[in-house]
Amino acid sequence: MNGGTNGSGLGGRSWDPGLEIEVPFEQRPVNEYSSLKDETLYSWAELGPGGFFLRLGGLWLVTFTVLGVPIAAASFNPSKDPLRFLLAASSGTLFIVALIVLRIYLGWSYVGDRLLSAVIPYEETGWYDGQMWVKPPEILARDRLLGSYKVKPVIKMLKQTLVGTGALLVAAVTLFIFATPVEDFIRDTFTTKENSLSSTSTNSTKLALRKEELLSLPLEVKEDDDLAQAAAEAANGRPVYCRDRYYRALAGGQYCKWEDLLIK
Template structure:
């Protein structure tokens, strides 16, 4: 994606421009997961769950021995998996909301030096349109998918919590 609308007069350093921040986010590991089809995405989430499960077994075994309390052991592992997945989703949400805010604002706040001096640059109309199009076609669908994922994780967490109380 070319930065044709950020002209040479733009005083914002390249690494602080919203479009470059979006491109860096787009190159990230988790963004690629979120843009895949639902089946591929679910496969990756299940694979991540298996990896987290492998690392959570010693932690859960410390609290509940598998041979004495197998149901509590399994529920504790599921709880650890859900917590780690939730932390990953929250991290992606925070990055998405930050980029959304930077793309939608009609101005860019930036720093020229290493200490905080908070300069602002007003975007031209072309730059603002480009940034908002990027938001509506790339970031907005991800935010909607993340909202659904968070609702499902909360639902699974609550069902597991209620089931754990009953057992």
């Protein structure tokens, strides 16, 4: 016990818990590792890829519903700009999740570095009296065993998660940037087609009405035999529209003679 207090711990002795007595209990790497595992957020990383990504997905969904949707709706109308609305809400939520993953990674990376290092800093009573502690061989072997088999796999998974999250975030932001011209192009294309169909339908209706009006006699002519006879004599027994180029073209001119077509 006394030999561990001087911090040397060299020699062929077996491991003694007193070898760490120089370092405050909460600053010993093995205890920092135990505390990290017990914290709710940091403990997710030890669940394995399946459990970890399941919790990240739940976190993304809750954040998307509570924060992403209301904030995005304040900037983009979901009914008028649905694409930009979804991309803005998704990008913001993904950014928050990426920050949380980064925080988890930094915590595990800090503990991993202290477990694998042969010399670690510690503070006896505060930041102003910092000291350096050289780990005895027994403590160093134990810490490096924990760091290699318990912490390193977690850090590797967190690194891969950060890379994937960053790639998704960049893709979402890129899509958001190009969402405006794409959405405007789609809207203009469909609007032009609808207007063209509507204009064609309106013109066809007008042409049909004009032709029907031309081919039908006025009500006064139908009811008065003298007027009808006078109109027929004035037109030489042919439709009156034959003498007008515009109305002749609308009516088709199938009842007109060749001399009528020469009238200007």
